[in-house]
Amino acid sequence: MRHVAEGARVAGAVALGAVTAPLEAVFLLLALPFLGNPNVSGAAARLAALEARRLRLDPAALGLSAGPAGQAPGIAGAAGRPHEGRARLAGARALRFLTLRLPVGVLGGLVVTLFVFGAATALAALRAWLGGEPFDGMEPTPLLVTYLLVAGFVGLFISVSGMIGVYAVERRLAWAVLAPDRTEALERRIAELSESRAGIVAAVDSERRRIERDLHDGLQQRLVALSMLIGRSRRGRPELLDQAHEEAQRALAELREVAWRVYPSGLDALGLGDALAGVAERSSVPVTVTCDLAGRPPMAVETAAYFVVCEAVTNAAKHAGAARIAVDVRRDGAALVVRVEDDGAGGADPAGSGLSGLARRVAALDGTFEVTSPPGGPTTIVVELPCG
Numbered sequence: 001m002r003h004v005a006e007g008a009r010v011a012g013a014v015a016l017g018a019v020t021a022p023l024e025a026v027f028l029l030l031a032l033p034f035l036g037n038p039n040v041s042g043a044a045a046r047l048a049a050l051e052a053r054r055l056r057l058d059p060a061a062l063g064l065s066a067g068p069a070g071q072a073p074g075i076a077g078a079a080g081r082p083h084e085g086r087a088r089l090a091g092a093r094a095l096r097f098l099t100l101r102l103p104v105g106v107l108g109g110l111v112v113t114l115f116v117f118g119a120a121t122a123l124a125a126l127r128a129w130l131g132g133e134p135f136d137g138m139e140p141t142p143l144l145v146t147y148l149l150v151a152g153f154v155g156l157f158i159s160v161s162g163m164i165g166v167y168a169v170e171r172r173l174a175w176a177v178l179a180p181d182r183t184e185a186l187e188r189r190i191a192e193l194s195e196s197r198a199g200i201v202a203a204v205d206s207e208r209r210r211i212e213r214d215l216h217d218g219l220q221q222r223l224v225a226l227s228m229l230i231g232r233s234r235r236g237r238p239e240l241l242d243q244a245h246e247e248a249q250r251a252l253a254e255l256r257e258v259a260w261r262v263y264p265s266g267l268d269a270l271g272l273g274d275a276l277a278g279v280a281e282r283s284s285v286p287v288t289v290t291c292d293l294a295g296r297p298p299m300a301v302e303t304a305a306y307f308v309v310c311e312a313v314t315n316a317a318k319h320a321g322a323a324r325i326a327v328d329v330r331r332d333g334a335a336l337v338v339r340v341e342d343d344g345a346g347g348a349d350p351a352g353s354g355l356s357g358l359a360r361r362v363a364a365l366d367g368t369f370e371v372t373s374p375p376g377g378p379t380t381i382v383v384e385l386p387c388g
Contacts, residue, residue: 007160011115013054014108014163017170020051021105024098031095041091048094048178051101055171062178063090063188089180097177104169111162118155122148223251272302276309276327285317285325285342292330301385304361305329305338311354312340312381320344320379331387335367338383346377355381 024047031040049059125148128135138144180188229244267275273291280287296302309327316322322344329338348355350371359369362383373379 010167011112011163013056014166015112016054017051017101017105017166018109018112020054021102021109024105025102028095028098028102035095038088038091041088041095044094044098045091048097048174051097051170052174052178055167055174057171057174062174063180064094064178093178097174100177101170101173104166104173108163108166108170111159111166114155115159115163118152118159122152226251267302267306268299271296272305272329275306276329279306279310279313280327283313283317283325285313285322287313287325287327289327290329291327293336294331297331297336297385297387300365301336301387304365304367304385305336305383307361308338308358308381308383309340311358312342315348315354316340316342316344316379320346320348320377322377322379332384334387336385336387338381338385340381341378343378345375346373346379347375348373348379358383 027043027047031044034040045064048062049064052059052062052064125135129140226244226247229247233244273289273293276289276291280289297305309329313325313327316325320342322342325340325342327338327340329336331337348371350356350359350373355371362369362385365385367383367385370382371379372382
């Protein structure tokens with residue numbers, strides 16, 4: 001069944017490519033007088049990115065990551081803005097790809113037409129003969145039926161092989177034409193590393209400020225109150241010792257909470273599943289944790305996954321008004337996938353300080369961070385962390 005579904009998907013991609021080929025031909029004809037215009041290059045790059053998705057290729061891996069409106073998708077520099085020269089190169093590669101794929105798209109259209117014509121002919125003949133009528137003046141003699149069956153199987157084989165071949169040729173053409181060369185790929189990797197390094201520094205500074213705020217606003221004030229209670233009890237108020245003892249217990253609880261937010265000691269000893277169970281126990285909102293891991297991932301991956309869940313649960317409880325949070329952690333091939341979903345009000349801003357800090361932490365490990373939070377909810381955070 002899986003092979004049938006995959007075959008249907010390939011056939012759909014080839015058929016869609018046959019439809020987009022003439023439309024892109026019209027675009028190229030209209031764009032000929034304006035080839036130097038950056039808007040034309042940007043439009044060509046966006047069309048090429050759509051074709052890459054049709055072929056199940058990652059546009060970002062082909063140098064077609066989206067830039068700001070009106071600019072060609074390109075490779076972000078250290079400051080996060082697409083470099084104009086590389087954007088022009090991406091647009092030129094996209095125009096070349098759209099031009100070279102035209103004959104392949106036409107060929108795909110012919111193959112799909114052959115398949116549809118053969119299927120329609122076979123259905124029409126079958127309907128006529130089952131109804132006791134001749135098909136195109138031909139009666140269903142054993143020799144004729146055998147001939148049509150053999151011809152139909154041969155035509156089906158040619159059509160299916162043709163669609164698979166067209167799909168493979170289009171994918172290879174996309175990689176050959178759109179993928180940046182080695183120098184450009186290295187420049188992009190350097191830019192990504194520069195951005196992730198700056199993001200790590202910012203995340204560390206933000207974490208330090210949060211720790212300082214937790215210590216100053218919470219623990220320090222409790223210790224001051226504890227000191228005052230002890231001083232008053234020493235001046236003849238022994239009944240305050242019980243209150244001082246309670247205040248000391250609260251201070252210890254807050255200190256333990258701050259320590260867990262800095263780094264959970266149980267993560268090293270118990271593993272990710274038990275550490276996340278502790279997060280669920282401390283949460284004010286019911287949290288369901290599913291951690292399906294055959295073995296322990298690398299320590300850096302475990303730590304990142306833990307803090308993603310912690311921040312997501314905290315945000316859902318404090319800001320989203322969620323009544324239920326579901327956490328799912330599992331391995332998917334060579335990646336650890338963390339999914340956190342809540343039934344809160346939605347509208348979470350991925351650019352906010354908490355989520356952007358998590359995105360930087362994940363990017364430092366070459367992972368992906370995706371937030372889906374429409375107004376009214378639900379909010380879903382999906383993180384993929386490579387374990388290789």
